[in-house]
Amino acid sequence: xxxxxxxxxxxxxxxxxxxxxxxxxxxxxxxxxxxxxxxxxxxxxxxxxxxxxxxxxxxxxxxxxxxxxxxxxxxxxxxxxxxxxxxxxxxxxxxxxxxxxxxxxxxxxxxxxxxxxxxxxxxxxxxxxxxxxxxxxxxxxxxxxxxxxxxxxxxxxxxxxxxxxxxxxxxxxxxxxxxxxxxxxxxxxxxxxxxxxxxxxxxxxxxxxxxxxxxxxxxxxxxxxxxxxxxxxxxxxxxxxxxxxxxxxxxxxxxxxxxxxxxxxxxxxxxxxxxxxxxxxxxxxxxxxxxxxxxxxxxxxxxxxxxxxxxxxxxxxxxxxxxxxxxxxxxxxxxxxxxxxxxxxxxxxxxxxxxxxxxxxxxxxxxxxxxxxxxxxxxxxxxxxx
Numbered sequence: 001x002x003x004x005x006x007x008x009x010x011x012x013x014x015x016x017x018x019x020x021x022x023x024x025x026x027x028x029x030x031x032x033x034x035x036x037x038x039x040x041x042x043x044x045x046x047x048x049x050x051x052x053x054x055x056x057x058x059x060x061x062x063x064x065x066x067x068x069x070x071x072x073x074x075x076x077x078x079x080x081x082x083x084x085x086x087x088x089x090x091x092x093x094x095x096x097x098x099x100x101x102x103x104x105x106x107x108x109x110x111x112x113x114x115x116x117x118x119x120x121x122x123x124x125x126x127x128x129x130x131x132x133x134x135x136x137x138x139x140x141x142x143x144x145x146x147x148x149x150x151x152x153x154x155x156x157x158x159x160x161x162x163x164x165x166x167x168x169x170x171x172x173x174x175x176x177x178x179x180x181x182x183x184x185x186x187x188x189x190x191x192x193x194x195x196x197x198x199x200x201x202x203x204x205x206x207x208x209x210x211x212x213x214x215x216x217x218x219x220x221x222x223x224x225x226x227x228x229x230x231x232x233x234x235x236x237x238x239x240x241x242x243x244x245x246x247x248x249x250x251x252x253x254x255x256x257x258x259x260x261x262x263x264x265x266x267x268x269x270x271x272x273x274x275x276x277x278x279x280x281x282x283x284x285x286x287x288x289x290x291x292x293x294x295x296x297x298x299x300x301x302x303x304x305x306x307x308x309x310x311x312x313x314x315x316x317x318x319x320x321x322x323x324x325x326x327x328x329x330x331x332x333x334x335x336x337x338x339x340x341x342x343x344x345x346x347x348x349x350x351x352x353x354x355x356x357x358x359x360x361x362x363x364x365x366x367x368x369x370x371x372x373x374x375x376x377x378x379x380x381x382x383x384x385x386x
Contacts, residue, residue, distance in 0.1 A: 001178055003380040006169035010143060012054035015107075017141030017166060018047065019158050021150040021360060022062030022080045025344070032083035035347045039150065039360045040080070042173040044087045046147045047114070049172060051093060057113050059140040060084070060097065061158055062148060063121040070122060071101070077119050084116075103133075107140045115140075126157050134161035147171025149178070150360050152376030153367040163379035170380050173360070178377070180357040181368055184302075184336050190216060193300035193333075195293065195324060197222030198307025198341050201245045203363040206370035208252060217296040218257045221285045221309035221320060225259050228252060234273060237265075238281040258296065262286030268316060283317035284310030290320050294327040303328055305337040306366060308345055321345060329354040338365040 020043045025036040032040065050058055065075040081097045088095065098112045103123060117140070120126040125133025134157040138144075144166035146152065151159060152174065162168070170178075192215045196204055201224050211218050220228060223240040230241045231249035260273050264284040273289075276282065285293070290309075297303060305328055309320035328335055329351050337346060338359030346352045359365040368374060 001182070001377060002382045003170040003175065003178065003377065004168065004382055005175060006053075006143070006145060008053040010167070010169065011050055011145075013056055014142040015057040015059065015140065016050055016055045017059045017061065017137060017144045017162070018050065018171070019144070019146045019148045019151075019162075020046075020060055020062045021148040022060075022077055023064050023150065023340075024080060024083075025340075026079045030079055032079050035344060037083055037087065038343055038347065038352070038358070040083055040087055042176075042360055043147055043171075044084065044091055044093075046145070046171040046173055047084075047088060048091050048093055050145070051095075051113065055113075057115060059107075060114065060116040061120055061137065063119050063126065063151070063156075063158075065119075065121070067119065067121050069124040071118070072122065075119055075121075077116060081116050088114075103136050120156070120158050129155045129157050129161050131157075131161050131165075133157045134165055137162050138165040141166055144168045145171045146376055146380060147173045148376070149174045150362065150364045152361075153364040153372070153374050155375040159376035160379050168380055170377075174377075177359055177361065177365075178368075181336070181359065181365065184334070184357065185369065187334075188214065189301035189334065191300045192302040192304075193217040193219065193296050194304040195219045195221070195297070195328075196224055196305075196307055197309045197321070198339070199223035199240060199242070200363070201227050201242050201249065203366050204306075205245070205248055206372050207366045208257075210370045212252075212254050212256070215304075216256060217300070218254075219293045219296055220257065220259055221289070221293075221324075222307050224307065225285075226282060228257075228259055229273065235276050235278060236282055237276045237278050239276075240281075258292060260285045260289040261292065262288045264310065264317060264320070282310070283314065285320035287319075290323040293324055297324070297327040297331060297333075300331065301333045303331060303333045303335045304369070305335070306339045306342055306362070308341055312341070312345055322349070325349055325351060338362060 097114045226239040231246040263282040310317040335355045339362030
């Protein structure tokens, strides 16, 4: 995939509208801490380069969470702004970021070289890929740069419509994501094991279909496994499942798919997967499942991991995920991981640097690896004439 990349000549003396992946968690103190800022760490390199290339103003934009239309203080980008200022300061950039609450404000009224537009999802035009909303955004810049790989599988106005209004280029972090994931796909040694957990089976269905043609073992835990088990008629009690995907889940019967054979329940006890009580729920994979998964991981020369094996945010249900992460990081295999919840686990366990590559994209990484459409990237592709 050959994307348009900006040069110094493209941005010098111009205002740059920079789309970033700002969808990060805040802690109980309302701050973005070192456990949730990898996406921001990757973005500051692009910001610094644009400043070094002579951009007169950089207008940062993105979203956080899934707000309903209208301002929501809990999902404001204010804590993101503060963390970006801190990370930029570490790179020697001491500029303050001016947070603008209204996209329709006059751009001339926003002082400073760094400006941030409030959460774009506060306006319905963002999710609707509305051209008029994109025109509002376009007033702020002369050049558009997409550095939000994690949102490039979506057709939002700030990803798609804007690229038809301003000269559009790919940012450093986005280019690196494409390079690393393409290298992964083009040089996959065998055996290849994929470990999938978490929820959101909808985002994983295309990848599972692709993995059935390329992987040697597909190890499934988390709520994703609950849905597949329940679709097969196995009682998972009160566990989180996505019933609307049962019909698709039933089709995944290939022998290379491995589901939990035991589980840690709500009271901390371990149960055979066929003996879960209707009033109980599954919090984690059990020790026999972990042992089976570790055996497959040890045999692999390429490993993909996305999603925890259980309810990792609860200390009682961390053992399965910790076991799997330990097995992956002790392996000599090529390893790739990514996704919001996965990033949190990797950061908390301090093992990001033990993976060959960690993507900041969750759904975007899965979509790219599955070979599905990536509208935000397709808007940046160089089309050669014949």
